[in-house]
Structure formats: structure tokens, C-alpha cells
Amino acid sequence: MSKILNERAQILLKTLVDRHINEGQPVGSRALLQFSGLDVSTATIRNVMADLEEMGLVSSPHTSAGRIPTALGYRLFIDTLMVVQPLDSARVQQLENQLQPDNPSRLLMQASNLLSELTHFAGVVATPKRDAITVSHVEFLRLSRKRVLLIIVMPNGEVENRVLLTHKDYTQSQLTEAGNFLNQHYANCPFHDIHQRVLSELHELENDLTTLMSAAILAGDAAISQKTEDYVISGERNLLYVNDLSSNMQKLRSLFNVFEQKTELLQLLDVSRQAPGVHIFIGNESGLPGLDDCSVVSAPYTSSGKIIGTLAVVGPKRMNYEKVVPIVDITSRLLSNALSQF
Numbered sequence: 001m002s003k004i005l006n007e008r009a010q011i012l013l014k015t016l017v018d019r020h021i022n023e024g025q026p027v028g029s030r031a032l033l034q035f036s037g038l039d040v041s042t043a044t045i046r047n048v049m050a051d052l053e054e055m056g057l058v059s060s061p062h063t064s065a066g067r068i069p070t071a072l073g074y075r076l077f078i079d080t081l082m083v084v085q086p087l088d089s090a091r092v093q094q095l096e097n098q099l100q101p102d103n104p105s106r107l108l109m110q111a112s113n114l115l116s117e118l119t120h121f122a123g124v125v126a127t128p129k130r131d132a133i134t135v136s137h138v139e140f141l142r143l144s145r146k147r148v149l150l151i152i153v154m155p156n157g158e159v160e161n162r163v164l165l166t167h168k169d170y171t172q173s174q175l176t177e178a179g180n181f182l183n184q185h186y187a188n189c190p191f192h193d194i195h196q197r198v199l200s201e202l203h204e205l206e207n208d209l210t211t212l213m214s215a216a217i218l219a220g221d222a223a224i225s226q227k228t229e230d231y232v233i234s235g236e237r238n239l240l241y242v243n244d245l246s247s248n249m250q251k252l253r254s255l256f257n258v259f260e261q262k263t264e265l266l267q268l269l270d271v272s273r274q275a276p277g278v279h280i281f282i283g284n285e286s287g288l289p290g291l292d293d294c295s296v297v298s299a300p301y302t303s304s305g306k307i308i309g310t311l312a313v314v315g316p317k318r319m320n321y322e323k324v325v326p327i328v329d330i331t332s333r334l335l336s337n338a339l340s341q342f
Contacts, residue, residue: 004055005076009048011036013057014081016049017069021320024243026066071283074295074317078280084325092330099338103158109232111301111311111335116235118327121242121315122259125301125335126231126269128308134189138182140175140216148175150216155188155342162219167211178212231266233259236314244316245293254290264288269310272298276307278329283317293317297324299332303339311335 005013015036019027029042029049038045049067052058057073060066069077087095098114101107108125115123137153146169152160186197236259239245245252258265268286272279281296291314298312311332313324 008038008040009052010081011038012045012048013052013069013073014077016058016067017073017077017081020068021318024318026061026068028066031066071285071317074282074321075285078282078321082322082325084322086326087330092334095330096334096337099334104339104342105158107335107338108309109234111331112232112234115311115313115327115331116238118331119313119315119319119324120235120238121313121319121324122236122239123234123311123313124231124265124269125233125311126266126309128303135186135220136188138186138216138220139179140170140212142170142172142175145169148212150219152220160220164212164215164219166215170212175212178216182213182216231262231269239315242316244318248293251290251293255294256290258288258290264290268296269298269312272310272312273300273307276300278325280321280325295319295321297321297328299328301332301339302336303342305340308339 012032015032016027019031019035029045032045032049033040033042036045049058052073053060053067056070057076058067059070061068095114095118099107099110101110108127112123112125115121115125117123134155135152136155137151139151139153141149141151143149143163146166148164148166148170150162150164152162154160189197236256239255240252245255265288268281268288268291276299278297278299281291281298283295284292286294286296293316294314295317296312296314297319298310300307300310302308311328313319313328315324
């Protein structure tokens, strides 16, 4: 659509979006004349605004002669007119120093806090999806008769323990054999691959260990599932003080329902895992009614070069995209670098 707009119309649309983002009010012809730098009359500006309104890029609130950008106007602005200023190296170094926790879980929380602090909106970090989590070591310890401790060690050093109630009393020697089998064949495999493969390969073990192995896989599956398909969020209370959102209590409730229920937001964030780079969902582009008045600026993050999750900023449509986009981008890169060190 930008090809349809001549240079004058593009300058005026960008000026209108910039002024509305900064001031939160409808922008009139006089302000556009003052800030656009164009040598034209206010009548000319009004004609251009009428054309933009007819194209669905701006709208006129009934209480004002000024205009505001529509979701379509924001989309055109973001796709073709936005000028993103990358963060300077000193600022990047400062942010990198804030992402130095000693384990991945705290690192994800710190990234969420960072997004919220820098934008004053809600920062969200979706935890790695289940199929991205690998297991580096498995061990079985005999606790007592028919009770076995399953120890699962992740590559990042995190440990999950599960107590298995078995149908028979295994010796520690048998349990060691079962652990060695898993470690030899499946170390550092994605967990869902282990689950799929091990059930078809149990015939390589003695028959009396197959039940133990099956129970271990199911217990490990549950342990991994509890750590995944979730997200950490910071600063959602910031949205209570955003005029564009707080003026409608029903819409605010719908927004917080999206945060609480999680599933729909996770599905939206999952879209961002399909390709690198920043993705922006404006208003109803998200497909979630609770986010109709919001924008979601998201980017995937990686570990050792593989996309494993997504982070995002959730705020009003009237957000400073030229500021938020580089914040989301650099945070995803810094988080990826930090996670690759574990």
C-alpha cells in the first residue's frame, strides 16, 4: 500500500503516528504542518488526511477534528516508514551485564524483568518448548523395596527427581544397568525423541527391566512437561496505568484473562518461533479478543543456535515501536548468548 502513497502522504502519515504516540491525542492539520516540515497549506494537509481516512489508515474520533492512526495505519508505518535506532554499544553492554544469573530459569525471569523495565509495559518470556529440552544424564537409585528414585539431569545442570513405585524389587545393579542403557543410547537427545524411540527399543534389555523403563519414561515425561508450555511475565501491572487500556475496565479484564489462561498467548508466541527476527502483532492481528487494543512485539531466542522459545513485550497499540523493537531484538540476542553458555 505504501506504493500507492506518494512521498507527501507518507511523510504526513509518519508525522501523525509519531505525534499520536508521543502525545496520545488526535493530531490536527496545524500540528502536522508544524512537525512535518512540508511547505504546503493546511488545506492540502486536510485533503491528504481525507484520502488516508478513505484508505482506512487514519480515523477521526467524533469528539475531535484531529485524526489518529488505525491498526492498518500502524501496520503500514511499521512495515515501511518506521526508522529503528539500534542501541549504542555502551547500552548493550549494560543490558548484557543484567543478564548474568547462575541458571536458565532465573535468566528467563531476568529477561522478562528487563523487557518490562525498559518499555514500562509487560515483558513475557515463553519457556522452552518440550521438544527442545534434552536430557544429559539419567540415574536410578534404590530407595527401598519397590521404590526407586529417578534422577534426570538437564544439560544446564538442573535436576529433576521422581520417585517410582515399581511392580517388583530391583537390585541396584539392575537399576544401574537401566540407567547406563538410557545414557548410552539417548544422552542429549530431545526428550520427545527419547519417549518415541525407547518404547520400541526396550527389547534390547532384559524383559524384567522393560516395565521399569516404561515407568521412568512416563515419569520423566511428566517432569519435563511441568517445566514447559509456560511463560514468565513481569510488569503486567504497568498496563493498569496506560490510559489507552485502563479507560475500559471490561477490555482490561479480557487482557488479564489472556495472561492468566496462558494457552492462547503461548500459541501466539509460538508463531514467532517459526523464523528469526522481530514479529509485531497489532490489535486484532493476534486473533485474541483480549488483545484487540494491544500490540505484541516478539522475537525468538535460541540456545546453541537452535530456536527454543520466544520473548515479547505486550503493550498498547500506541507504543513507541521505534524504541520497543530494538529492545526486544537485543534482549532476544543477549538471552540467546547467555543460554548458550550453560
